Amino acid sequence: MTSYLGIIIGAALVNNIFLVQLLGVSSLFLSSNRLQNAIELALLNLLVLFLASTLNLLLFNWILEPLGLQFLSIICFVGISSSLTILILESIKRKLPISIRRQRLAFYLTSGNSAILGISLMNSNSLLSLPQSIAYNFGNALGFALMIVAFAALRLRLDCADIPAPFRGAAIQLISAGIVSMCLLGFAGLV
Secondary structure: OHHHHHHHHHHHHHOOOOOOOOOOOHHHHHOOOOHHHHHHHHHHHHHHHHHHHHHHHHHHHHHHHHHOOHHHHHHHHHHHHHHHHHHHHHHHOOOOHHHHHHOHHHHHHHHHOHHHHHHHHHHHOOOOOHHHHHHHHHHHHHHHHHHHHHHHHHHHHHHHOOOOHHHOOHHHHHHHHHHHHHHHHHHHHOO
């Protein structure tokens, strides 16, 4: 149990897919300045990232690899993540109609998120067992969602801060992302 917890914490913090491995960084700029919108986007990304990467892992281990069809992995991974995102969006459309209208593009871009493809490709080359890979997927999805919310909150603080003119906007956000990623790497010896 502690090994799985270590994998989840390590994937969420130390090897954060968003800041340390630089996959899905466009979501840093895509999430809005409203914290509610960022939380909704983070929850959708958490769900899609975890489910798609786990389904891709199962597809690769149980179908593609035994049949020798590893060369189809990227096409299958993108197809699964896109289909899963559309299914999830259709199922929540009735419950969150205002959010879907407000963030339609951000929600649909989740299906083509490079983080999903990156995690799926890392899983296909991983030496972890199936349960460990699922814990790794959950840790990556959790870390990704946490960073979306954290950077939306940081963006709210930066809007009120006295920042020199050349550093306003994307510049200070990238500098902040670099500082946060260095801080996350500081957890490397703990997990």
